[in-house]
Amino acid sequence: MIPLPPTAPPGVACADALACDVACFPTPDGYVDLVRAWREDGFELCADLCGVDYLGHPGRDLPEGVVATRFEVVVNLLSLERRQRVRVRVQAGDREPRVASLFGVYPGTEAMEREAFDLVGILFDGHPDLTRILMPEDWEGHPLRKDYAVGRVPVQFKEAPGPR
Amino acid sequence: MALEDLHHNFLTGRLEDMVRWARRASVWPATFGLACCAIEMMAAGAADYDLARYGMEVFRNSPRQADLMIVAGRVSQKMAPVLRQVYDQMMEPKWVISMGVCASSGGMFNNYAIVQGVDQIVPVDVYAPGCPPSPETLMHAILTLHEQIRTGEVLRRRGGATPPAAGSGGWTPEVPVAVRLGTPT
Amino acid sequence: MSDVTPETTVRVAERVERLTAETSEGPQGLLERRATELNELGREVGAVLRGTGLALDPRDVDVERSDDETMIINMGPAHPSTHGVLRLMLELDGEYVLRTKPVIGYLHTGMEKTGETLSYVQGATNVTRMDYLSPISNELGFCTAVETLLGVELPPRAVWIRMMMAELNRVASHLVWMATNGMDLGSTSMMIYGFRERELILAFFEKTTGLRMNTNYVRPGGVAADLPDGWEDDVTVICDTILERTDEYDELLTGQPIFRGRMEGVAPISAEEAMALGVTGPILRSTGVAWDLRRTMPYLAYDQVDFDVIVGTYGDNFDRFAVRLNEIRESIRIVRQCVERMPRGDYRVQDAKVTPPPRARIDESMEALIHHFKLFTEGFQVPAGEVYTAIESPRGELGCYLVSDGSPHPFRMHVRAPSFVNLQAVPLMMRGGMVSDAITVISSVDPIMGEVDR
Known part of the structure; x- marks a missing residue:
């Protein structure tokens, strides 16, 4: 586990994570500040950002003091120089998940945040263009939420001709 | 004019046969690659498989110049209106090959995003199975289509040339006039 | 033969309009300059990336340019050179590209x-x-x-x-x-x-x-x-x-x-x-x-x-x-x-919980069969x-x-x-x-x- 950057905001919990140097859990208010602190600390590339809907999950391991909410935003940062990976997991809320946008820190999160908005329905404050990206514009709902069905259509073989 | 006045040999035949023959030998596909199958479609047109043998290597970039749409890959809900538009832009006579299981039935992606069979949007003539179909399968599908053109009607009108209005619950499937791949004629 | 009556013209126009409406993705596409926020403009031209990361120079996004000097053209999703179903909307000034916006999702498979x-x-x-x-x-x-x-x-x-x-x-x-x-x-x-x-x-x-x-x-x-x-x-x-x-x-x-x-x-x-x-x-x-x-x-x-x-x-x-x-x-x-x-x-x-047993083992061992079935x-x-x-x-x-x-x-x-x-x-x-x-x-x-x- 590597130490938090010196400019990190208060109230960040840390934990060990698999295949990653540290997983940190900021408060929603300190989220952007923490990511900016990591960036200043040498993590120049934001590898990934995605939203997770934990509805129906039996309970996940969180460090003390972190209140689990239904939605979580997971950011994976990468330092090319130090060859380290850091994961930032922020609790985004239950009803109307909402976090601040990372666009000002890493412009490359633009498409990823749009995807998280489109598929999981997380709102990003300060995002320049928060529109759907993968689904059609008039689509209803956010498909990767747990209360959104897979949309399976039963397959019928009635019409198929019999064996030749 | 009496026959003995002619100085050349001649053959008689039905005009329809000639039209069918000509159509069969010059089916130009539109490049409509969607997913994995598109790569195999390109492989079929490249050196090892060489679609040119069937007079088909001229992949037209504009649907206006194409006779055959090879729907190569999964069709998403977002792509469906575009696909229909491309189909509508093609001139009659036109044919459709549904390449791969995703295009034919949704395949393993039975979910919210994928149209469960492209025959809900456009009428399909030949279904090619496989995920993705190997170039040989695609060629078999094309030869099956050739056989269908050779023996089929010269004048054929598709039912329901205008698609139903938007918002009326999606496209209604048209009456399938398809043959299964490998069906003996 | 006069197929083109005023009625057919109207019908064709309606159809074109409907097709356009159905294939348009609204705000996902590239909007006109005046309908786009400055920050968004900066992103589309990449200006936000220069210098320390977020210095947005208005000259970079040529805000003074009026809309009638440029045109927005659509490329794809059924364009032969877009490697599949990528759709790009380009804002052009003559032959030069000013803004670009990729519109994706045409192959969203879930x-x-x-x-x-x-x-x-x-x-x-x-x-x-x-x-x-x-x-x-x-x-x-x-x-x-x-x-x-x-x-x-x-x-x-x-x-x-x-x-x-x-x-x-x-x-x-x-x-x-x-x-x-x-x-x-x-x-x-x-x-x-x-x-x-x-x-x-x-x-x-x-x-x-x-x-x-x-x-x-x-x-x-x-x-x-x-x-x-x-x-x-x-x-x-x-x-x-x-x-x-x-x-x-x-x-x-x-x-x-x-x-x-x-x-x-x-x-x-x-x-x-x-x-x-x-x-x-x-x-x-x-x-x-x-x-x-x-x-x-x-x-x-x-x-x-x-x-x-x-x-x-x-x-x-x-x-x-x-x-x-x-x-x-x-x-x-x-x-x-x-x-x-x-x-x-x-x-x-060789962990029976993760790897299926070899085919030959299934015929002779009950345990292998169970593992195979469970797996x-x-x-x-x-x-x-x-x-x-x-x-x-x-x-x-x-x-x-x-x-x-x-x-x-x-x-x-x-x-x-x-x-x-x-x-x-x-x-x-x-x-x-x-x-x-x-x-x-x-x-x-x-x-x-x-x-x-x-």
């Missing part, structure tokens, strides 16, 4: 949702269809994540088989890239050659895995089958042939004045801009950053083989081409070392937790974020697709270039739409 309904055993079948030019990389990314959660140690032979197959796949993928890139630039012969060489590799894949593409060969706990008899000869022939022909293509393209003219100095991107956008893979390496996960964060046995990381200098189209061309040679080098040093032993973990009906359980692992696919960092709740199905599977992120660099690269350069830019970014949209 794989992340489907992945939640499939067990970990079936999961590889699902992800292999994402990046259809390098299916082995996808499977590898997914399986690495599953194995990290499971905590299983792979037998050495499985590791080396995976590495060899992944490198062969990289060669095939780069060959197809060279083929399509050649076709986009009008070099049809390159198209024929690229696919010809790819067939060699696909034939070997078919022999080994049973399928040409979408192989589902790498599975959690190892690989699906051992290499076939006489594989050394096959692979050696592939290496010799492709290496020799790569030199020919080098000669054919690199020295070609037209090719150079269209590639050199076109669409450059700097290392800072690339990193700010999260771009990885050959595009990042072409800017001079020697970042290759195979070398910098080794997985499998890449720390035991000898190869070079290829870097460029200027980050332009030509550098991206050169990086990929030379990566073919480096991959062949790795494959040759795999042939020489392939260890003996098992090709999958293929229910799957194996993975300890609860979450993990993000990344590998170097031919297009960049392919990451897989898995959340497990202890059941046989992933609770959430997210794939960090390199093409999806790399595509964000397109507006920046396009800016100021000609429309004809747009084609080469798309081509040199090498987006695979199956992976972009998943």
Whole structure:
């Protein structure tokens, strides 16, 4: 586990994570500040950002003091120089998940945040263009939420001709 | 004019046969690659498989110049209106090959995003199975289509040339006039 | 014959209007300048990336320019040179591109949702269809994540088989890239050659895995089958042939004045801009950053083989081409070392909970039959937790974020697709270039739409 950057905001919990140097859990208010602190600390590339809907999950391991909410935003940062990976997991809320946008820190999160908005329905404050990206514009709902069905259509073989 | 006045040999035949023959030998596909199958479609047109043998290597970039749409890959809900538009832009006579299981039935992606069979949007003539179909399968599908053109009607009108209005619950499937791949004629 | 009556004209107009309405994606597309926020404008022209990261210079986004001087044209999604179903909207000033916006999602397959309904055993079948030019990389990314959660140690032979197959796949993928890139630039012969060489590799894949593409060969706990008899000869022939022909293509393209003219100095991107956008893979390496996960964060046995990381200098189209061309040679080098040093032993973990028993055992052992049945009906359980692992696919960092709740199905599977992120660099690269350069830019970014949209 590597130490938090010196400019990190208060109230960040840390934990060990698999295949990653540290997983940190900021408060929603300190989220952007923490990511900016990591960036200043040498993590120049934001590898990934995605939203997770934990509805129906039996309970996940969180460090003390972190209140689990239904939605979580997971950011994976990468330092090319130090060859380290850091994961930032922020609790985004239950009803109307909402976090601040990372666009000002890493412009490359633009498409990823749009995807998280489109598929999981997380709102990003300060995002320049928060529109759907993968689904059609008039689509209803956010498909990767747990209360959104897979949309399976039963397959019928009635019409198929019999064996030749 | 009496026959003995002619100085050349001649053959008689039905005009329809000639039209069918000509159509069969010059089916130009539109490049409509969607997913994995598109790569195999390109492989079929490249050196090892060489679609040119069937007079088909001229992949037209504009649907206006194409006779055959090879729907190569999964069709998403977002792509469906575009696909229909491309189909509508093609001139009659036109044919459709549904390449791969995703295009034919949704395949393993039975979910919210994928149209469960492209025959809900456009009428399909030949279904090619496989995920993705190997170039040989695609060629078999094309030869099956050739056989269908050779023996089929010269004048054929598709039912329901205008698609139903938007918002009326999606496209209604048209009456399938398809043959299964490998069906003996 | 007068078919064109006022009535038909109206009907056609209505139909066109309806089709336009149905195929338009509204605010997802490129809007007019005055309908776009300044921040958004800055993103579309890449201005937010310069300097310290967020200095937005209004001159960069030419806000004073009025709308009637420019036009917005649509390219795709059924455009032949967009490598699938990419749709680009370009704002043009004459022949010059000002703003670009990729509109994606035309191949959205819902794989992340489907992945939640499939067990970990079936999961590889699902992800292999994402990046259809390098299916082995996808499977590898997914399986690495599953194995990290499971905590299983792979037998050495499985590791080396995976590495060899992944490198062969990289060669095939780069060959197809060279083929399509050649076709986009009008070099049809390159198209024929690229696919010809790819067939060699696909034939070997078919022999080994049973399928040409979408192989589902790498599975959690190892690989699906051992290499076939006489594989050394096959692979050696592939290496010799492709290496020799790569030199020919080098000669054919690199020295070609037209090719150079269209590639050199076109669409450059700097290392800072690339990193700010999260771009990885050959595009990042072409800017001079020697970042290759195979070398910098080794997985499998890449720390035991000898190869070079290829870097460029200027980050332009030509550098991206050169990086990929030379990566073919480096991959062949790795494959040759795999042939020489392939260890003996098992090709999958001998853990009955993860690996299905051999077919012959099922007939004689009740226990094997039960294991087989459980594995293929229910799957194996993975300890609860979450993990993000990344590998170097031919297009960049392919990451897989898995959340497990202890059941046989992933609770959430997210794939960090390199093409999806790399595509964000397109507006920046396009800016100021000609429309004809747009084609080469798309081509040199090498987006695979199956992976972009998943």
